Amino acid sequence: MKIENPNPIQWRFSERAAALQSSFIREILKVTQRPEIISFAGGLPSPATFPVERMKAAFDKVLSESGKVALQYGPTDGYTPLREWVAASLSTPTCTIKTEQVIMVSGSQQGLDLLGKVLVDEGSKVLVETPSYLGALQAFSVYRPEFASVATDEHGLVPASLHAVADGARLLYALPNFQNPTGRSLSVERRLELVETCAKLGLPLIEDDPYGSLSYTGAPSPKMLNMNPEGVIYMGSFSKVLTPGIRLGYVVAPAALARRIELAKQATDLHTAQLTQMVVHEVVKDGFLDEHIPTIRKLYGDQCRVMLEAMDEHFPASASWTRPDGGMFIWVTLPKQIDAMKLLDKAIEHKVAFVPGAPFYANAPETNTLRLSFVTVPPERIREGIAILGKLIADML
Amino acid sequence: MKIENPNPIQWRFSERAAALQSSFIREILKVTQRPEIISFAGGLPSPATFPVERMKAAFDKVLSESGKVALQYGPTDGYTPLREWVAASLSTPTCTIKTEQVIMVSGSQQGLDLLGKVLVDEGSKVLVETPSYLGALQAFSVYRPEFASVATDEHGLVPASLHAVADGARLLYALPNFQNPTGRSLSVERRLELVETCAKLGLPLIEDDPYGSLSYTGAPSPKMLNMNPEGVIYMGSFSKVLTPGIRLGYVVAPAALARRIELAKQATDLHTAQLTQMVVHEVVKDGFLDEHIPTIRKLYGDQCRVMLEAMDEHFPASASWTRPDGGMFIWVTLPKQIDAMKLLDKAIEHKVAFVPGAPFYANAPETNTLRLSFVTVPPERIREGIAILGKLIADML
Numbered sequence: 001m002k003i004e005n006p007n008p009i010q011w012r013f014s015e016r017a018a019a020l021q022s023s024f025i026r027e028i029l030k031v032t033q034r035p036e037i038i039s040f041a042g043g044l045p046s047p048a049t050f051p052v053e054r055m056k057a058a059f060d061k062v063l064s065e066s067g068k069v070a071l072q073y074g075p076t077d078g079y080t081p082l083r084e085w086v087a088a089s090l091s092t093p094t095c096t097i098k099t100e101q102v103i104m105v106s107g108s109q110q111g112l113d114l115l116g117k118v119l120v121d122e123g124s125k126v127l128v129e130t131p132s133y134l135g136a137l138q139a140f141s142v143y144r145p146e147f148a149s150v151a152t153d154e155h156g157l158v159p160a161s162l163h164a165v166a167d168g169a170r171l172l173y174a175l176p177n178f179q180n181p182t183g184r185s186l187s188v189e190r191r192l193e194l195v196e197t198c199a200k201l202g203l204p205l206i207e208d209d210p211y212g213s214l215s216y217t218g219a220p221s222p223k224m225l226n227m228n229p230e231g232v233i234y235m236g237s238f239s240k241v242l243t244p245g246i247r248l249g250y251v252v253a254p255a256a257l258a259r260r261i262e263l264a265k266q267a268t269d270l271h272t273a274q275l276t277q278m279v280v281h282e283v284v285k286d287g288f289l290d291e292h293i294p295t296i297r298k299l300y301g302d303q304c305r306v307m308l309e310a311m312d313e314h315f316p317a318s319a320s321w322t323r324p325d326g327g328m329f330i331w332v333t334l335p336k337q338i339d340a341m342k343l344l345d346k347a348i349e350h351k352v353a354f355v356p357g358a359p360f361y362a363n364a365p366e367t368n369t370l371r372l373s374f375v376t377v378p379p380e381r382i383r384e385g386i387a388i389l390g391k392l393i394a395d396m397l
Numbered sequence: 398m399k400i401e402n403p404n405p406i407q408w409r410f411s412e413r414a415a416a417l418q419s420s421f422i423r424e425i426l427k428v429t430q431r432p433e434i435i436s437f438a439g440g441l442p443s444p445a446t447f448p449v450e451r452m453k454a455a456f457d458k459v460l461s462e463s464g465k466v467a468l469q470y471g472p473t474d475g476y477t478p479l480r481e482w483v484a485a486s487l488s489t490p491t492c493t494i495k496t497e498q499v500i501m502v503s504g505s506q507q508g509l510d511l512l513g514k515v516l517v518d519e520g521s522k523v524l525v526e527t528p529s530y531l532g533a534l535q536a537f538s539v540y541r542p543e544f545a546s547v548a549t550d551e552h553g554l555v556p557a558s559l560h561a562v563a564d565g566a567r568l569l570y571a572l573p574n575f576q577n578p579t580g581r582s583l584s585v586e587r588r589l590e591l592v593e594t595c596a597k598l599g600l601p602l603i604e605d606d607p608y609g610s611l612s613y614t615g616a617p618s619p620k621m622l623n624m625n626p627e628g629v630i631y632m633g634s635f636s637k638v639l640t641p642g643i644r645l646g647y648v649v650a651p652a653a654l655a656r657r658i659e660l661a662k663q664a665t666d667l668h669t670a671q672l673t674q675m676v677v678h679e680v681v682k683d684g685f686l687d688e689h690i691p692t693i694r695k696l697y698g699d700q701c702r703v704m705l706e707a708m709d710e711h712f713p714a715s716a717s718w719t720r721p722d723g724g725m726f727i728w729v730t731l732p733k734q735i736d737a738m739k740l741l742d743k744a745i746e747h748k749v750a751f752v753p754g755a756p757f758y759a760n761a762p763e764t765n766t767l768r769l770s771f772v773t774v775p776p777e778r779i780r781e782g783i784a785i786l787g788k789l790i791a792d793m794l
Contacts, residue, residue: 008627023663071444192400245471247666260417267536268665
């Protein structure tokens with residue numbers, strides 16, 4: 001039963017939708033997922049670290065004991081015992097995080113979307129690092145801000161540079177631990193200076209922290225949240241310490257903002273799957289992460305060292321790169337004349353992939369930069385791929 | 398390590414966030430979840446219908462056979478075999494739905510949010526039924542449209558009335574099967590007329606269909622999607638036929654729009670949990686819903702009949718109400734002088750709850766209306782609650 005000869009619809013998209021672009025990384029990933037490619041392009045955690053059996057047992061337990069509750073609609077702010085666990089895990093002797101500050105979200109990306117929704121109007125100034133996390137630029141872009149880039153040096157974001165750009169800004173988005181894409185971490189002194197500067201400026205500071213527990217030495221860094229819980233919005237995720245495919249993260253915000261985020265989430269997707277939250281609570285509540293995370297650190301730390309050693313051997317002296325103490329990424333700065341996009345074309349011909357750095361800049365991209373991930377590639381393939389890349393770079397000089 | 402005496406942040410919310418309000422229903426639900434209350438206020442499906450064992454077996458199977466894939470990041474448009482299943486289930490002999498048209502979302506509410514995101518600018522005209530589904534009003538409101546209400550009679554939306562309001566409208570949102578809140582369904586003739594009218598007007602038509610398979614007689618209604626697949630955006634959900642707490646639905650749209658929705662979803666939450674999609678595919682792929690849905694129809698149909706019989710007995714002749722052939726709701730129109738909000742206050746004193754109708758109107762609320770749900774209340778409690786309500790209404794006359 002069809003109507004005859006309908007007029008074709010002239011789709012009229014919203015202004016924000018007309019500006020939407022696919023993540024460059026996700027486009028590259030489509031090309032580079034062929035098994036013959038040595039891909040340093042991924043941002044995915046290694047599936048070797050996924051505690052599948054543990055998760056399976058938890059799904060079985062939760063569904064057996066509380067199936068009808070787990071499968072019913074749930075509260076928008078999240079499963080209370082898990083929110084309590086998050087609050088406790090972020091509290092310190094001098095700074096108690098309250099459960100009411102914690103909103104569970106469907107992965108950190110949703111946290112970014114919700115923060116954009118409640119804090120950003122069209123034309124609002126949004127401050128980001130140089131370079132910044134691409135997913136955040138993408139999430140905020142939907143709300144059509146003006147991005148202003150805050151200066152960064154080899155030690156990460158430079159707090160003193162905020163004064164020049166902060167006037168009228170709605171927020172500063174920062175990723176202080178093993179940043180995506182650079183792998184850099186802020187020193188304790190810089191964190192304090194940054195938090196103080198933001199507090200003085202009345203500037204909300206978003207502390208995005210997906211990689212904080214992936215320090216190879218195991219040494220934790222103090223969270224900016226705990227330095228000023230009324231001025232810092234903290235974002236955490238189970239993607240890098242448990243598994244990403246379940247889509248579970250959290251936003252910790254001062255109470256007034258947390259309530260707005262909750263309302264925005266209600267309109268956006270009602271709530272995050274109750275079953276997932278109950279299962280993750282079951283998995284983490286007795287300290288499982290304390291034994292599990294060190295295995296991830298070891299794997300990533302070993303592979304990072306292999307990559308750095310191979311780079312020392314094969315990359316020309318005119319290139320420089322970060323030497324991360326944790327996380328998933330190394331950031332490379334090539335001599336100015338090399339365009340990483342052109343290098344990528346050649347690299348893919350030689351079955352190696354990476355992500356060019358330009359898309360990570362909100363303004364004034366540095367086209368001679370690139371991001372390498374080592375977490376899903378075995379050591380011998382890391383050495384092989386880096387040797388090929390080193391030769392291609394040398395050829396271009 | 399805390400900074401000293403930080404200035405308190407003066408939170409500046411976005412204009413859209415400043416306008417956000419909590420769903421009235423969710424607020425009522427907080428009051429009415431006490432076990433002593435006979436609540437007809439819920440919009441939740443009955444947990445008695447949740448196939449917990451079946452879900453548990455599927456989680457076990459998927460995690461055992463494909464754990465590392467299920468727990469890894471996945472594609473934004475969804476798990477392909479499930480998208481294929483959805484496309485096949487919506488295809489008819491004369492209308493093939495393509496997999497590329499299907500985007501999996503984290504529950505229908507997210508579908509509404511994404512459609513608002515890609516189709517609605519500030520001030521855009523959005524057409525809705527009178528009354529309309531509250532969650533849709535809430536989702537679209539974030540994008541700050543002007544709502545225009547389309548006339549409805551006892552048979553649902555009146556297609557001819559569109560001409561008067563459609564000029565410049567971005568979309569029409571309609572819920573043709575057992576509508577929330579009224580329980581009304583559109584006749585086949587009206588569907589055809591509606592689809593033709595929208596096609597003539599070049600007006601995108603959203604067909605939201607969470608309850609379509611919950612016809613008590615089992616007789617399916619033709620989908621407007623199949624009458625004009627290039628002009629209709631179809632929304633489906635597993636919440637009412639399987640379980641809601643997993644948060645899984647889908648949007649079916651013409652290809653150009655589907656790609657925009659996919660891009661918007663990428664920025665919003667990357668993708669819907671891969672594990673959930675694989676599990677639901679495992680549950681539904683061999684026809685489980687064909688045996689399962691009839692058990693839901695039977696339960697809801699029986700309880701609906703009990704409620705209607707009790708209303709015939711206890712409600713005054715000056716009230717009128719719908720007699721649904723499916724779904725979860727009965728809509729009551731009281732004599733004009735009765736304010737359903739005041740009735741609710743009295744009802745709660747007598748330990749009965751329902752949802753007043755006013756919040757379901759985008760414009761000009763009819764305060765003498767209310768919505769009753771019968772799906773989670775056992776027959777004897779339905780009779781008891783309706784008797785109390787009938788007496789309270791009579792008292793107010």
